[in-house]
Amino acid sequence: MPSIVLTHVTKQWGKFIGVNDLNLEIEDGAFVTLLGSSGCGKTTTLRMIAGLETPTRGEIRFDDKIMFSSDKNINIPPARREVGFLFQNYALWPHMTVTQNIAFGLETLKWKKPDITARVKEMLDIMRIGPFADRYPAELSGGQQQRVAIARTLAPKPRVLFMDEPLSNLDAKLRGEMRTELKRLHKDTGSTFVYVTHDQLEAMTLSTRICMMNEGVLQQYAPPLEVYNRPANLFVADFVGNPSMNLIDATAKQTAPDEAEISFLGQRAVFRGNEPFRLPADSAVLGIRPEFLPITPDGGLEGQAYSTLPAGMETTVKIKLGGAILSAVVFGAIDYETDAAIRFSVAGDGILLFDRASGQRVASGSVLLPARKG
Amino acid sequence: MQANVLIVLFAVLLVILTVYPMYSVIRSSLTVGRMEAMRYNTLYHTKLSADDFTLLNYRELLTNVSTFWKPLWNSLRMSAYASLIAIVLGGTVAFLITRTDIRAKKFFSSVFIFPYIMPSWTLALVWKNVFANSRVGTGVVGMLESLTGICVPSWVVYGIFPCALVMGIHYAPFAYILIGGTLRNMDANLEEAATILQAGRGRILRRITIPIVMPALFSTVLLVFSSTMASYAVPVFVGSPGNFFVLSTQLTSLYNTMATKGQAFVMTIVLILFGVMLLGINLWFTGKRKSFTTVTGKSGQVSYIRLGRANTVISAVLAVLLFLIAIFPIISFALESMVEVQGNYATLTLKYWLSREDIGGFAVNAGKGILFNGMIWSALWGSIKLSLIVSLIVGTGGILIGYAVARKRGTRLAGLVSGLAFFPYLVPSMAFGAIFLAVSTRLTFLRGTLLLLVIVGSIKYLPFASRSGTNSMMQLSGEIEEAAVIVGASWPKRMLRILFPIQKSSFISGYLLPFISCMRELSLFILLTTSGTLITTLLSYFDEKAVTQMSNGINLLIVIIVLLVNFTTNKLTGASIDKGVGGN
Numbered sequence: 032m033p034s035i036v037l038t039h040v041t042k043q044w045g046k047f048i049g050v051n052d053l054n055l056e057i058e059d060g061a062f063v064t065l066l067g068s069s070g071c072g073k074t075t076t077l078r079m080i081a082g083l084e085t086p087t088r089g090e091i092r093f094d095d096k097i098m099f100s101s102d103k104n105i106n107i108p109p110a111r112r113e114v115g116f117l118f119q120n121y122a123l124w125p126h127m128t129v130t131q132n133i134a135f136g137l138e139t140l141k142w143k144k145p146d147i148t149a150r151v152k153e154m155l156d157i158m159r160i161g162p163f164a165d166r167y168p169a170e171l172s173g174g175q176q177q178r179v180a181i182a183r184t185l186a187p188k189p190r191v192l193f194m195d196e197p198l199s200n201l202d203a204k205l206r207g208e209m210r211t212e213l214k215r216l217h218k219d220t221g222s223t224f225v226y227v228t229h230d231q232l233e234a235m236t237l238s239t240r241i242c243m244m245n246e247g248v249l250q251q252y253a254p255p256l257e258v259y260n261r262p263a264n265l266f267v268a269d270f271v272g273n274p275s276m277n278l279i280d281a282t283a284k285q286t287a288p289d290e291a292e293i294s295f296l297g298q299r300a301v302f303r304g305n306e307p308f309r310l311p312a313d314s315a316v317l318g319i320r321p322e323f324l325p326i327t328p329d330g331g332l333e334g335q336a337y338s339t340l341p342a343g344m345e346t347t348v349k350i351k352l353g354g355a356i357l358s359a360v361v362f363g364a365i366d367y368e369t370d371a372a373i374r375f376s377v378a379g380d381g382i383l384l385f386d387r388a389s390g391q392r393v394a395s396g397s398v399l400l401p402a403r404k405g
Numbered sequence: 406m407q408a409n410v411l412i413v414l415f416a417v418l419l420v421i422l423t424v425y426p427m428y429s430v431i432r433s434s435l436t437v438g439r440m441e442a443m444r445y446n447t448l449y450h451t452k453l454s455a456d457d458f459t460l461l462n463y464r465e466l467l468t469n470v471s472t473f474w475k476p477l478w479n480s481l482r483m484s485a486y487a488s489l490i491a492i493v494l495g496g497t498v499a500f501l502i503t504r505t506d507i508r509a510k511k512f513f514s515s516v517f518i519f520p521y522i523m524p525s526w527t528l529a530l531v532w533k534n535v536f537a538n539s540r541v542g543t544g545v546v547g548m549l550e551s552l553t554g555i556c557v558p559s560w561v562v563y564g565i566f567p568c569a570l571v572m573g574i575h576y577a578p579f580a581y582i583l584i585g586g587t588l589r590n591m592d593a594n595l596e597e598a599a600t601i602l603q604a605g606r607g608r609i610l611r612r613i614t615i616p617i618v619m620p621a622l623f624s625t626v627l628l629v630f631s632s633t634m635a636s637y638a639v640p641v642f643v644g645s646p647g648n649f650f651v652l653s654t655q656l657t658s659l660y661n662t663m664a665t666k667g668q669a670f671v672m673t674i675v676l677i678l679f680g681v682m683l684l685g686i687n688l689w690f691t692g693k694r695k696s697f698t699t700v701t702g703k704s705g706q707v708s709y710i711r712l713g714r715a716n717t718v719i720s721a722v723l724a725v726l727l728f729l730i731a732i733f734p735i736i737s738f739a740l741e742s743m744v745e746v747q748g749n750y751a752t753l754t755l756k757y758w759l760s761r762e763d764i765g766g767f768a769v770n771a772g773k774g775i776l777f778n779g780m781i782w783s784a785l786w787g788s789i790k791l792s793l794i795v796s797l798i799v800g801t802g803g804i805l806i807g808y809a810v811a812r813k814r815g816t817r818l819a820g821l822v823s824g825l826a827f828f829p830y831l832v833p834s835m836a837f838g839a840i841f842l843a844v845s846t847r848l849t850f851l852r853g854t855l856l857l858l859v860i861v862g863s864i865k866y867l868p869f870a871s872r873s874g875t876n877s878m879m880q881l882s883g884e885i886e887e888a889a890v891i892v893g894a895s896w897p898k899r900m901l902r903i904l905f906p907i908q909k910s911s912f913i914s915g916y917l918l919p920f921i922s923c924m925r926e927l928s929l930f931i932l933l934t935t936s937g938t939l940i941t942t943l944l945s946y947f948d949e950k951a952v953t954q955m956s957n958g959i960n961l962l963i964v965i966i967v968l969l970v971n972f973t974t975n976k977l978t979g980a981s982i983d984k985g986v987g988g989n
Contacts, residue, residue: 108600109600110600111603115601118598120592122597124595124598124613124616136602136603
């Protein structure tokens, strides 16, 4: 089973740099998500690994086998990389039935007739599309087409499976179901999955590792919870999480190796790091996840309810404080009168401090508000 | 609201314009004229008089091997070969341009359209200019013989070989536009998916690409086959002199003889039936369960097949081929219009262009040199006038039909209108002319008028305009217009200020194609008018009378005008012929 290693991979179209000096190691059996907004180079990266796109520079290896190297002038064609690829629009062949679509790859590999029949039957069963075996793609719904596409991709038992936003054409409910099944499929097949998406929730819930990209540059490559809890920089912090993290401009003055005095939105407080840190400059950004702003009657901060968005299971409360609007999340359904006074505090040791100039995370820790007067 | 009015209006208009002519031609095939009655009466001892009902026209024609069955067989063979040549040539070029890294794509792509823009007989004339020799036919010496002394055998100069080849080359651009359009629109992921599944180039081509472009191949065959069946000029130029007769040439000669007019209408019906049959096959084929609608998604750049070392060779071969079929004809016409003695390039003269005196030396009075020849100028003006009017009517009609059909899509009336608008496509030009001749013998006020030509031209060219109009209207969502309705814009304002500007280039293409087709049309009009009315009929007249300098010169004029109009429109508005026939 291969691990996939990319070293200094760059893709350039004229002056435009699609992917810039990307280094990445995808372990065997991992479920890696390439996450980013459209045009960030994630699809290009995937296509380069699959061999559908040729990098301008760099090297791509599957284990020790070089698939592409600009220095050594090696470029193994996609057909010989023995991978599976699931396209965003499924790319089912309109002139072939479901069975013919699934069997195509096996025929190409010169499998024996009975083996093909058996494998197609097996795939039809796994993907629960048996009743549609003789239909043409145009006669299937989006979700069914999706299943056929997966069946076709998995039939030759690829060791690596690439997926390019495979769920983006489905409706919300179906998307949820397919997510569950993909995760299951990953366990059952034991293959390596590389998955492209712009949906941070999909990345969070499915992957073993997230590769966060922006404008062709790798931002962070870490397990989902680490990306969520300890985002490397402001971009990642802002991109991951819904509702997104409150990013508040602050000034900070270091008072001890693990302590700083901060002021933000007209408040003064002490930031205590979980470990020692060093602030490069005074101007900083405070990052607080909505769930770390609990609404309590004895909270140290007072703001006004700007608007309340109850979703049933939880409620997002938008609180106006010192000219900014903060998001807080409360379990259960509450509805506040517009402009009603709300007291809340900053809780936990998952509060982040970023350097404003570089956008890099400097520390994580807790915020201690001064004791409430009167 | 406007869409409702339009759809009803067009439904009524199209029913009248297709049903009445059909009735008229069927009626004419079942009745006899005075001369025919006399002939039948002596032959079969019948007692027919003019306008009597009889089946004798059918019996006469369908039992005659030399005027019907043999020409029919010739027509079918010629059309089959021409379709094959067009598909192979056009399809190969389409594949090279859309799927490989061949050089100078833009140049090849625009020059390859030339043979289609030029009149179909253009290449036939060139063929004659080059290969005619002293041992064949009238013994005129062609370019090849005069330069090298080689005399090619008769079957090369006249007969099915040059007919099929010329028609095939003329329609190859059409195959290129249709097949190339499909290839370009085809989701690259479809081929990539097969690549990933380890299929080789050949297997992908055979199992994925070709099946998916099959419908385009089929419509090309349908079109080329029925157009070739109907073509008149080419078989007249390079067929008839070698005693190679086809249905369209027979139709004309039957028609021109008073005593066989009725049979000409029988033959018209046969030609229409062939058209309907071909459409039926096409519908049956595309109506099968497989849907070929290509889901367009995010398809990355197609990875071009690298031709490698072969690139230069293939590019060069293509360049030579294009020179022969697109550039050389123009040179050839210029040369042939400037030689005193055909084939003798020592006798170059500008007399046929510049003479202010009458040019003597022919069986007919050719008049003055081309640039000062009143007959030519008035015929040219006649053609331009006709083409302008027809293109205005057809282009506008196409847009309005497109609008009405797109807004009322799914309704029965919309189906009827788009079906009827397509009908003239099935009727060969020659037969179309004959039908309206039958009409004009009843509605005598139409006979020989410009109005008749305008009506015929407008109906004949409606299919393409309505197809491109419908395509571009379908691409516009109703919401775009509704947004204008909300702010209270009137219907004309919505059409002129919103819809037209958005699809400008494809609408203008809808005007361009009928103009060009009309400028170079011969077979549609030849039955309906006298030789001096249109530049094409005049050309045919000069050719018939062997005034080759004049016919070549006129041909050069037509080619230059048509190319000029095409390129200026293309440069100014982005409209192009390929958009007019539904390519991209």
